[in-house]
Amino acid sequence: MAGRILVIGSSCVDVILQLDHLPVTEEDMHPKSQRFRMGGCAYNAANILGKAGADVTFVTPVGMKGLFGPFVLRAVQEQPWVHPVCLEDAENGCCYCLVEKDGERTFLSVHGVEYTFSPEWMRDIMQTPFDFIYVSGLEVEERTGDALTAFLEGLKSGTVFYAPGPRILSIPEGRQNRILKLHPVLHLNRQEACRFTGLDDPEAAALSLHEKTENAVIVTLGKDGALAVDRKGRKAFAPGTEIDRVVDTIGAGDAHAGMMLFALAQGMDMERALMLANRVSALVVGVEGASLKRETLMRVL
Numbered sequence: 001m002a003g004r005i006l007v008i009g010s011s012c013v014d015v016i017l018q019l020d021h022l023p024v025t026e027e028d029m030h031p032k033s034q035r036f037r038m039g040g041c042a043y044n045a046a047n048i049l050g051k052a053g054a055d056v057t058f059v060t061p062v063g064m065k066g067l068f069g070p071f072v073l074r075a076v077q078e079q080p081w082v083h084p085v086c087l088e089d090a091e092n093g094c095c096y097c098l099v100e101k102d103g104e105r106t107f108l109s110v111h112g113v114e115y116t117f118s119p120e121w122m123r124d125i126m127q128t129p130f131d132f133i134y135v136s137g138l139e140v141e142e143r144t145g146d147a148l149t150a151f152l153e154g155l156k157s158g159t160v161f162y163a164p165g166p167r168i169l170s171i172p173e174g175r176q177n178r179i180l181k182l183h184p185v186l187h188l189n190r191q192e193a194c195r196f197t198g199l200d201d202p203e204a205a206a207l208s209l210h211e212k213t214e215n216a217v218i219v220t221l222g223k224d225g226a227l228a229v230d231r232k233g234r235k236a237f238a239p240g241t242e243i244d245r246v247v248d249t250i251g252a253g254d255a256h257a258g259m260m261l262f263a264l265a266q267g268m269d270m271e272r273a274l275m276l277a278n279r280v281s282a283l284v285v286g287v288e289g290a291s292l293k294r295e296t297l298m299r300v301l
Contacts, residue, residue, distance in 0.1 A: 003131030003265035005049060006158070007058040008148070009042025009139050010114040011076055011084075013068045013094040014250060014289055020101050037250075037289030038075045039095055040114060041136040041165060044251040044290040048258030048280065050081040051294040052301060054265060057130070058082045059121055063090035063113035072114075085121045087113050103246030103285065115139050117148040129157045132185075132265055134257070137164035140179065141171045149175045152182055159215070160184035161264075163257045168192045185264065186217045187257045193219045203227055203235065216270065218277075220256055225278055230270045238274035241282035251290020256281040276300065 018032040038047075046058035060076065062084045063069045069092040076082040093112030099105050115138055133155065139148055152160055162184040164171060186209055188196070193205035206217040210229040218228045225240040259280040263273030279300040283292055 005056040005132045006130040007042050007046040007134040010040035011043040011060040011072050012040040012114050014039030014097050016097045018099050039290050041254050044254030045258035048255050051297050052262050054262050056081045061085045061113050063092040064088045066091035068092040068094050097250050099248040103248045105250050115142045116144045119151050132161050133158050134161045137171050145175050149178050161261050163187040168196050180212050183215045185215050189220045226274045228270050236270040238278050241279050243282050246285050247288050249285050252281045252284045255284040
């Protein structure tokens, strides 16, 4: 029987600007296009889970003031697994995604209420226990990160699935250590794992992190695939998936995390889970933004 999954975190607007290259000081540029798409690490992961048919509940705050809140609310209300917490007197932020012609992206994130947390939002949700609880480092870093960490510490059951993200070294050390003591499954990319451990080799970094968490550690390697150390310390690897064309890399890591969480909740072994997540991540870089259509996702399941 598949496990129940709780996702906590942000939903925001990705403002995608297509550029030939990143601007330099005093340069006058004309982006090729500007589009609004849904984003946010937690939203991207939950979107994969929901469309894959997982038993997922996604709790996300939505600030109703300003330009972006109504756009976000309309989008999340279309998804039955989303439980938006509407905050009337707060603003939702956005992420400016600067996409160069090779598909690489640079993020400028304007944070709003979407990265905050209150345990009050969880009272009705937690009547039934969850098997996995997803959180990202962006929420842990924010001003309400202590409240989120305390909520995770107070859970009587379930495994934390933690994706610390690119600001891994900016998360307060005390909170980071408290989460690591919860024995979470860790999901990172090569740069994050190596920077956090101070090691040059991603496999060595994964093994080092496994010693801290005593649980699975997943490290994505871009086009080279992904590696993992499972809960028992056994190593696994899956090669990357061939990609015809990179449109942009927005949300590829989030999609990988979402599919890994789906696979682990289904009881798949680590190597099969990595292969599946690599395929889904490859599909995401072939579309604009972070979201896949359900029929596209189902082709690899």
